[in-house]
Amino acid sequence: MRVNRILLSTALVVVALVVQVSVLARLHLPGAVPDLLLLTVLALAMVYGHVGGALVGFGAGLLADLAPPADHAAGRYALVLCVIGYVAGLVKPENGRLKSATGPMLVVVGAAVGSTLLYAGVGALVGDTAARHVGLPGLLFSAALYDLLLAPFVVPAVMALARRAENDPLAETTSAAKATDISSGWLASGTGLRIGGQRGGLRMKASRARTARAGRIKGVKRL
Template sequence: MRVNRILLSSALVVVALVIQVSVLARLHLPGAVPDLLLLTVLGLAMVYGHVGGALVGFGAGLLADLAPPADHAAGRYALVLCVIGYGAGLIKPENGRLRSATGPMAVVVAAAVGSTLLYAGVGALVGDTAARHVGLTGLLFSAALYDLLLAPFVVPGVMWLARRSDNDPLAETSPAAKAGDISSGWLSSGTGLRIGSQRGGLGSLKAKARTRSTRVGRIKGVKRL
């Protein structure tokens, strides 16, 4: 990974982990805890791709495993987020643009359900049966609901920062770019840039036509008004 990607990913992961442990975990919501760290990994993976997503997921999960008050074996959540980051990176569009919010929202729900199932499955292999006592169905529903409600406030901003750090043209701050970038609008279709480019092309064609007509008039010796 590039140095700027490593620095940005590290900063975002640390901030997300601190907020999750110090704020979200203390809300005592019914069921699961909103997973801000998971949403951060998803946003980075959908920009960096499957390899970058897997690396970011592994690092973020390992940091969560070692950060207090962790009460599980180290490497458990690292494996979960590594798999989730790899899977989310596979849906990265080739042109870097997401046409609608349906795809990212589906990814968030699938990641929330998948991470909960994978975490519980790995726990069952190492003898941790806490998920059975709490109720796996309630955990799945609450995890998907909380992450889906939190996603519009986290994932677009993370994607915008990731593109900005890579000097991606889609992250320009012009009004047209903001209207066409799904990472800043989540629901935009991206037609403003095309219209602008078409207008610019018509203007340049008219200018070229005037220049050619002026040259023809000068050659023939005819004075044109």
């Protein structure tokens, strides 16, 4: 990944995790907790693609596994977000720009349901039964609902920041200046000299024709 991608992704993931742990988790909403970290990974994956989405998801999940008050095995959420980021990156829109809100909203719902099922499946494999009292259907519905309500405020903003970081104004200015120099140099060395040579040749031909005509006229007078 590029340096600007790493810096931006790290900053957004840290901010999302802090807000989720310190604000959203303290709301005590029924069912699941609004997953701001998941929405951030989805938005970055839809700009960076499947490889970048998998890397961002793994790093974000590992940070969530290690950050207090994590009560599950380390690497569990990293696996979930890595898979979700990879799949979300496969539906990356052209040039990272959204043409409608329908596709991203479907991605958010699918990611909320898929991450909940995958998290519960991995928990069942490692013997974690802490979420049984809530019920899987209630978790699925609440996770999809909360993430869908939060997505319009998070996904477009994160995608806009990611696209802006991808476009380097200094690099664009430099490349445009180089293109201008190359084009002007090509015109000066190619077209200009050729036109000048053609003009010089035409002038020399015209002067020779005039001299030949003058000689002929003088010769006629002498005869």
